[in-house]
Amino acid sequence: MKLTPKQKKFADEYIKTGNATQSAIEAGYSKRTAAVIATENLIKPNIKSYIEKCMADIASNRVMSYTEAVELLTSIARGEEKETVVVATPVSVEKVEKEADLKTRINALKEILKRYPNNDKLVEQQIRKLSVEADIAETKLEEMRGGGDNQDNTLHSIAESLEVIDETDN
Structure with missing residues (x-):
């Protein structure tokens, strides 16, 4: 359904000012009935969708896309x-x-590289480091629960791996 010239003028004014009553007056509606007409116009689906479409266009033109x-x-x-x-x-x-x-x-x-993390070697190294730190934390937890010497050896080897990763970061 098309908008009448008055409805289009009302919608365009409303988009500019955000004041429905004043927009109705500017569009040519009577001052006496402007508030009621404005409320009715904002409820009408065709006017409402026109306003929403215009607002979306304005927003998309103002904001840079990815x-x-x-x-x-x-x-x-x-x-x-x-x-x-x-x-x-x-x-x-x-x-x-x-x-x-x-x-x-x-x-x-x-x-640019921040937006493509799979191509960033630094991110890969940071992930490996976090993974090793998580393994260390797990081993320490198991040791606190009563683990044996085998876990000490595992903890030692993980710590050595972490040192190697730290050296490659620098």
């Missing part, structure tokens, strides 16, 4: 994104377009 963010980071990391910098020369001041410096490009790469 894909847009990764694309921007990628263009920075590749040096495709340029920035304007002011450079002083002995004669004057000039504006120059330059690509991002190496530090900025590396930070962009790190941000």
Whole structure:
């Protein structure tokens, strides 16, 4: 069902101001009946869905999507994104377009890698370290419950593994 021109004007004004009564007046409804008409209009399914659709469009245009963010980071990391910098020369001041410096490009790469944790070696090492620490905690718990010498040997070998992982982190 299509909106009448008055209903569309009401909905557009309501989206701008959030004031239903004032929007009804701006749309051309009588001041005397504006509050009642506004309440009725906000209940009508076709007007309600039009307002919701417009609000969703506004929100999606204002917020960067995940894909847009990764694309921007990628263009920075590749040096495709340029920035304007002011450079002083002995004669004057000039504006120059330059690509991002190496530090900025590396930070962009790190941000991209955070979104793909399976490709990050540091994350893998941290997971291995946490796994070993969990094994140590389990062994200590079993030992406290009355374990024997075999568990001491296991604990010692796990501790050595943890030291090897710590050395690869550094």
